[in-house]
Amino acid sequence: MTQQAPQGNAQSYRSALIALTVLFFMWGLITSLNDILIPHLKALFTLSYLQAMLVQFCFFMAYFVMSFPAGFVVEKIGYKGGILVGLLVAAAGCLMFYPAAGMQSYPLFLCALFVMASGIAVLQVAANPFVTALGSPETASSRLNLTQAFNSLGTTVGPALGATFILAVAVKSASELQALSPQDLAAYNQAQVSAVQHPYLILAGVLVAIAIFIALYRLPRVGSDASDEAHDALPVRRSIWQYPHLVLGALGIFAYVGAEVSIGSLLVSVMGLPEVAGLAPDVAGHYLSIYWGCAMVGRFIGSALMQKIAPHRLLIFNALVNIVLLALAVLIQGKLAMWAMLSIGLFNSIMFPTIFSLALARLGKFTGEGSGVLCMAIVGGAIVPVLQGLGADHIGLMPSFFIPAVCFLYIAWYGFAGSRPR
Template identity: 85%
Template sequence: MNPQHGQASTPSSNRSALIALTVLFFMWGLITSLNDILIPHLKALFTLNYMQAMLVQFCFFMAYFVMSFPAGVVVEKIGYKGGILMGLLIAASGCLMFYPAAGMKSYPLFLGALFVLASGIAFLQVAANPFVTALGSPETASSRLNLTQAFNSLGTTVGPALGAAFILAVAVKSAPELQALSATELAAYEQAQLNAVQHPYLVLAAVLGAIAVFIAVFRLPRGTGEAGADDGDALPARRSIWQYPHLVLGALGIFAYVGAEVSIGSLLVAVMGQPSIAGLPPEVAGRYLSIYWGCAMVGRFVGSALMQRIPATRLLAFNALFNIALLALAILLQGRLAMWAMLSIGLFNSIMFPTIFSLAVARLGRFTSEGSGMLCMAIVGGAVVPLLQGWGADSFGLMPSFIIPALCYLYIAWYGSAGARPR
């Protein structure tokens, strides 16, 4: 046994590993959802349009595209535990970079810090997601990943509430209001704006460092996707991961799903602030955003149970079609009904990422780590689709731009109904 991969797998060690991994899922969910709070804060602070503000998500999720495939290669060599440790340390470094970025009041430095932070999370995604699918029976892999991803959704639920309380609590003043301030008042205001971003990310850096210390001394079992372990259910060996159609089509599904979810989450504060929808101030809308992510958390617990009885592919297709209906309702209607339709999308988003992921890596054998890297590269959808929708919102209106995530859900419905079968 290669010691870098941990001890042999037993039911007891599997349960302990799942608990440790659940903490990681929670933390990167919390960090990712804070972007939805950063966007309105930085948009007002730097006077950005929608497309410029969406560079927050572009830089964050572009890191997945750049780093995920190298991360897959590295994880294949150093094992899941080594990949997790590397991811935690890189993510903590990105959090620390927020301090000088805020101190210099530099939007490009903020974007650089987000790229480094997301690079660390890419390592965590590549190592942790296939590890969860490997810690038990292949038949219950989707259910198991949905259960652990439910705690990721708990993090995304807590994140906006914390961000609204700490980051959006300091209202951004307009140019005329700033001109009316005295020098002392202006200095106090600017310091409050800096502290609103610096302090939360310093705390996150400390927490990630503490988790890294814990993981370093924790003995993780070896999963079936690592070197030295067998996957008796693997498809016949092929020369390249590109020769597995259900994986390649699944990568497109991850691209579409993450793009749609991030686009909607990024613009929900702006939607709820529209006079024709709810007219909520940013700090109040930020608290409502927790409902969107909270619905995803509830849906993953429910979905984990439903998938014990309903095929994962069927549930995936149903949820995607229901989200299309909710988006159509929100686009065509006004007022609070449109707001609640948008918030409800989180419930049906819930199972999509873990379900697409587990279907796509099914029966890959020794290609599991590389396949995981390909799927995590596809998370770049979170960079491309929000930028595209930001352009659409600037060009033809905020609400009509939600046609773009609707098209993403249409592809996911097809993948669930036809594209996910291993060949």
Template identity: 60%
Template sequence: MISSSARAGSRRPAMARSYTTPLVILTSLFFMWGFITSLNDILIPHLRAVFTLSYVQSMLIQFCFFGAYLIMSFPAGFLVERLGYKAGIILGLSTAGTGCLLFYPAAEHVSYPFFLGALFVLASGITLLQVAANPYVAILGAPELASSRLNLTQAFNSLGTALAPFFGSALILSVAIKTSEELQKLNPSELASYGVSQASAVQAPYIALAVVFYVLAFAIAMLKLPTIAEPEAPAEVSEAHGVYRAHTNVWGYRHLVLGALGIFLYVGAEVSIGSFLVNFMGQPQIAGLREEMAARYLSLYWGGAMVGRFVGSALLSRIRPGYLLAFNAVVVGALLVIAMLASGAMAMWAVLAIGLFNSIMFPTIFTLAIDGLGKHTSEGSGILCMAIVGGAIVPLIQGFMADHIGIQLSFCVPVVCYLYIAWFGLKGHYADFAAR
């Protein structure tokens, strides 16, 4: 972290200017992993049709992606701690590029397990990127503006998330997919030929993505990024009149552990809401929309998240991050209660508005959780990224509730998640402070 003396006086403007180029470069990485993550939404229906998968089998795509966060995040934290942020970013980009290249032989062999393996390698690279880039952005400048910087870069992550479906639908889903009735009429040789032609539709897009990842890795290797030293002693913080207690083990920082639970619940709640949105809007008592029409409204949800991050980046330079996080979590909880109890357009728009208030949550929880970790920052980042596995678990809980009490009332599950996030914003991230 930067010392208080380095932050003071006339040096701040020069320091801010010196960080502009690396922040621009890092922003491109956030865009890329938002793009590649959102592309899974196109990959799922495509591979489901190619391999005639059940719904549960097609969901293995998401489980492989989120499983990489669980398995690879903590090792990635140790790698970044030893290699440094720049080397970690280069390794993450190279690994992601290799995962994209593996889609080519997976399509040639028309092998679903091969696709899942390629996806796991790709997700492992994205995990390493997150572990390296998130804390790097957080410490690349004045500590009191860490949440603002991370929200700004995350806004471009949302831009990638919003654009990927348009490109994916044009490049991967451009060839008409046969219905199950049409597939039953094909003989074995025709069916095999059809499978190869459909599987090959992913080859060109993912090879192009591999090239982009490798070019970014080369560009970053050639550029001189500033080296930011993490302090051995507890860092000064802006959230309270105190300092964090120093610990010899990263797990000793209680606010980090509480923040990891916050990441787990936030990502789980976000994925749950997104997973049920189309079906929710299709309910007769809500909007009765066909799936095709309901899917169009999703652009408003993700667009709201992008706008919210740009607005949140500005607000976080003036408002304490914990307070804004708590406010947004309470608003989302209220919107979910409206969606549970109301009907018609009111319930539908209440859920769609959640994207706007979700926007700042991940980067804000992240920066609050790693604040004051000092030399343990990389390990702490690995723990937080590992907690993203909540996106594979919380939706299962809401799915169980939906089967028993209906989709509308099942939103009680994310309500509980947001109540915890509100508490973390108000009180939880202070848990490890010691008085001066």
């Protein structure tokens, strides 16, 4: 589906990219709010690290369940139809937070997260290959990095908003609750409920408004062309699974999303450790925005660098730097460890869009299905955080970061050898 854009379509492609950046921003904001929900729900329901990581498990498991079917849906109803379906399903998930908070039901929170993530999975399947198709294949990685930079802008804004509206309402211990009068207890419970209900009601309204705008907006039609496939695609095979660089790229997406989500989910807890920074949760939540802000800056820089440097080389370099930063954070203490962890966001930046575009290269008519496979691999965000949560409960929080380090090691290998179409 990635072909050279006709000159006459350049302006419509540019305006379509601008419209799509709004989608990237919104799902980045929604995803990063999970990092704020985890410490809030962990304290509210007195959860272990493993139980708290079920937030990410349910959210990212939706990608595994929904992405491959979404690929077929997008092929049937087109990119625009897929985007509309994704927006409306995500809005429905946001609305489910209202009863979940009102009933103070952790299982219902997890159900709401699954529904919301299902909508975002459809958005990912439709929007990522759409961006790669809006122009030359040679600049697909650069273009996807640029639009993903606005996804990172959303992930930068999300923690700051969450820290202000959710974590600012301090969760009291069981002994503190027992000391409250009935009136104070009722006021406390209402504050806890409103802290989650109001932000997600607003998000639902924004998603519906964007859906209305997209429905009225004329997106350009893109698709695969027979001559382009003959020129650009590898020899056609019977199955999408016969393209090794795609399958290995799916493992790369699994590893990257797992590492990114694990680190982001536990950063507030890391910054709260006395031996690291000893920050209160609401203060640490604001620092978390630096982690995601670095990813935004890195994607703008990466988009420019990829005009001169091969994407796979930049991928190798960034993965190796992240391994070094993780090792420093584990081996040292104090605020230097905190800043090493926050700096990882800068080098995470280009990984997802670069792996995604490298894995989709030269698939021809299988590009749509390939996008579904890659989005299924986002389930790494469900599996790896749970593994690290289990490790944190048994060997300690800081030592458990060897798990994302192994993920980055695989990504470096993928850039070195696994990404070559053959």
